[in-house]
Amino acid sequence: MPLVAHSNLPTFDRLREEGETIIDDAAATHQDIRELHIGLLNMMPDAALTATERQFFRLVGESNQIAQFYMHPFTLPQLPRSPKVAAHIQRYYEPFEQIKQQGLDALIITGANVSQANLQNELFWQPLIEVIDWAYENVPSTICSCLATHAVMQFRYQQTRTRLPEKKWGVFPHRVVDRHHPLVIGVNTLFDVPHSRFNQITRAQFESAGLQVLVESDTAGVHLAVSEDKFRLIFFQGHPEYDMISLLKEYKREVARFIKQELEEYPAFPSHYFNLQTQAIFDEYRLKVLTGDKKLPEFPEKLAINYLNNTWHDTAEAVINNWIGKVYQVTNNDRRKLFMSEVDPRNPLGL
DSSP states (O other): OOEEEOSOOHHHHHHHHTTOOEEEHHHHTTSOOOEEEEEEEOOOOGGGHHHHHHHHHHHHHTOOSSOEEEEEEEOOTTSOOOHHHHHHHHHHOOOHHHHHHHOOSEEEEOOOOOOSSSGGGSTTHHHHHHHHHHHHHHOSOEEEETHHHHHHHHHHHOOOOEEEEEEEEEEEEEEESOTTSGGGTTSOSEEEEEEEEEEEOOHHHHHHTTOEEEEEETTTEEEEEEOTTSSSEEEESSOTTOOTTHHHHHHHHHHHHHHTTSSSSOOOOOBTTSOHHHHHHHHHHHHHHHTTOTTOOOOOHHHHGGGOOOOSHHHHHHHHHHHHHHHHHHHHSOGGGGGOTTSOTTOTTOO
């Protein structure tokens, strides 16, 4: 069902151009269809902020649930921003205080760039805790993506992420390990997921915290896990929202950092992402960089795009559709029952 363009956020126009169904707010008010209000706490850095908007908006909008989706983007003022991005946020994003007053049916929290070894030293630490604590008591379900998963696991479950020997990035095969949970009903039992991270929470840590692992990879570790009540907190370690070109753009940024001498070593390829033709294109460019070619050509991303494949989006769409379906079910019921004392706190939704 459609996303409702209830603001002038440019992401709505971009999604229209891509063929997504977007209706304006005036048209939505004339339709007798259930509204769902979904928050997006966007903590991504400037270069990825608007792309992340589109990625998560798109996944929600592709749900086949009978609802109109109102997306409510917000961020944390403690995150450093360029003047241009700060202006975008000021114009199109909502203050958290307004979010709290109006309420949400569901919430998505993105990853973020970090500069400290200990997440507790990040400027966003306390504000993020405030959002999570509020959501835990007031929002039926919250998805935590990548860094958000690591932060919540640390401050709510006392499980601290561990550093990997090298960056884990690329597209990795995964399998469903619990086929009966509503989030993975009808989902392919084997599918790919993109990852991009230096740290991990292990299966043992999730299980030690009393959480349930639903999807994992032999090479990339746990991707999807859920809180002890099976629904209130949902944890992604991968990036199912990624576009086909997201890892390409990230590789391009890493190469640029090497050229600026911000990295000591030339970046390795993302795993299982570039085919042999693409690797040959980028190997030729790498040779020119390393030999100090004074007439370095433009980064050859346009030559590589036609060789890329998206092997994860349909499964990501299916999982989000299942999530939205359960949110829809919960919000159609009497919400007071969700938090009544006679409800089993380990499974308040009866899943």
